[in-house]
Amino acid sequence: MLDIKAIRQRPQEVAEQLARRGVAFDVAAFEALDARRKQADVDSQALQAERKSASKQIGKLVGQGVSVEDAKAQVNEVLEKIAAQLDQLTSEADAIQQELNNWLMELPNIPAEDVPDGSSEDDNLEVSRWGEPAEFAFEAKDHVALGEGLSHLDAETAGKITGSRFTVMYGPLARLQRALTQFMLNLHIEQHGYQEIYVPYMVNSDSLRGTGQLPKFEEDLFKLEGDSEYYLIPTAEVPVTNVARARIFEDKELGEQGIRFVCHSPCFRSEAGSYGRDTRGMIRQHQFEKVELVHLARPQQSEAALEALTGHAEKVLQLLELPYRKVVLCTGDIGFSARKTYDLEVWLPGQSAYREISSCSLFGDFQARRMKARWRNPETGKPELLHTLNGSGLAVGRTLVAVMENYQREDGSIAVPEVLQPYMGGLKELKPEVA
Structure with a gap:
């Protein structure tokens, strides 16, 4: 399997090397899919930060005169929504990562520089x-x-x-x-x-x-x-x-x-x-x-x-x-x-x-x-x-x-x-x- 880090750093070079084998590598499609994966990670991290912040709101709400039971209920409602969103994001990220993995598994190795070009x-x-x-x-x-x-x-x-x-x-x-x-x-x-x-x-x-x-x-x-x-x-x-x-x-x-x-x-x-x-x-x-x-x-x-x-x-x-x-x-x-x-x-x-x-x-x-x-x-x-x-x-x-x-x-x-x-x-x- 090719190194995904190398593909991210030099996608056009990888495409040119694979083209020597007659394999078309769609750089734009790869970058778009990889960007979706990155965005899913960013969104997931933001929600995790939001969840951490929300869990600290009980004390603030109580300080504002809200009862402990009501404060917990409000915070739990927010946490449940965040949890549902995280589950959805996790599923989307896993699906995107699997799509990337499947793509990588179908790509052949890059030939050495001294391998002669040819079709058969x-x-x-x-x-x-x-x-x-x-x-x-x-x-x-x-x-x-x-x-x-x-x-x-x-x-x-x-x-x-x-x-x-x-x-x-x-x-x-x-x-x-x-x-x-x-x-x-x-x-x-x-x-x-x-x-x-x-x-x-x-x-x-x-x-x-x-x-x-x-x-x-x-x-x-x-x-x-x-x-x-x-x-x-x-x-x-x-x-x-x-x-x-x-x-x-x-x-x-x-x-x-x-x-x-x-x-x-x-x-x-x-x-x-x-x-x-x-x-x-x-x-x-x-x-x-x-x-x-x-x-x-x-x-x-x-x-x-x-x-x-x-x-x-x-x-x-x-x-x-x-x-x-x-x-x-x-x-x-x-x-x-x-x-x-x-x-x-x-x-x-x-x-x-x-x-x-x-x-x-x-x-x-x-x-x-x-x-x-x-x-x-x-x-x-x-x-x-x-x-x-x-x-x-x-x-x-x-x-x-x-x-x-x-x-x-x-x-x-x-x-x-x-x-x-x-x-x-x-x-x-x-x-x-x-x-």
Whole structure:
């Protein structure tokens, strides 16, 4: 959530920054609404002063010859009128404040100055590339054809069990996905200094509001029916970041580089608005797994933390020897809560294209303000808002797709990357089943 104080002080500047994202901010409407809120506060304070003054009138009236009973009756009549007016003013002020809050909750974050302007993903800027796409002496297959050829990938059974956009995996392919997960977790814990965390896979609405999924993106979520207001998590970012909600961290708790969490979890998304896109295979599913990286950082360290976090995700791809490119998202493609985002796009031979496999984002204090996530600045002794960051390190299913397609052989077998072989019991390849 944006800082309302900053909006009040520099409304036109905020409007110009939001316009970079294609968001129209009506300065006049905001100022008019905020003025009504201020006036309600002024009127309320005046009535409270009037009430205080009226309560002192009993003695004066008695001194003027009015009986105590009559003086009390007169004063009580005035106090009742003031109380009724205060109740009305309080209701009006609460309604105006709620309208302001609703407005603020719908406004996206302000992009960083170095985020390129643009209207869509076509305007994202490539920062770098790593590795060279493999050239095969045969026609490359996509992961669906490879998985079915191995008899290890089964969308038909998943459709019978549940429906579309789900997958069943068998044997070595299922083990390869598990190997990827364990490899990523170990790498981030042992080499990158992350603390592993296990969290619930269901969250309440407060948690989703805290990270920015609610109220704007409810249609993308799976909400559970019943008395509870639980949602299945769209990403581990939600429960992990909310560990900091309504909390003040002492400076020593942040250590030298802030707090780093790594979490493996399933993710559940309705994929609203994506009908017809990537319906084949495991690229876009209702249920998938990720290894998520979350940082809680001091404000002055957050930009460096974004570079570090992105580098940690890149290291996974490099060790797997998967070609990828790094792009910085433009203002028209950046996420609602993000201030700046790098996407990592892995090369998929089956599509002859780079596809997103990780988004690494800096949110500044946008999420922290919603969550009241703070740290105590030792220089002032006062609580200040944290900066939050997160990124996929990596999306497990898409990494599996990338391994399958980049390590495929002409006979339909798939080589196991060397770094994964210890997690596969020494298995070096996945072979098609012989009838």
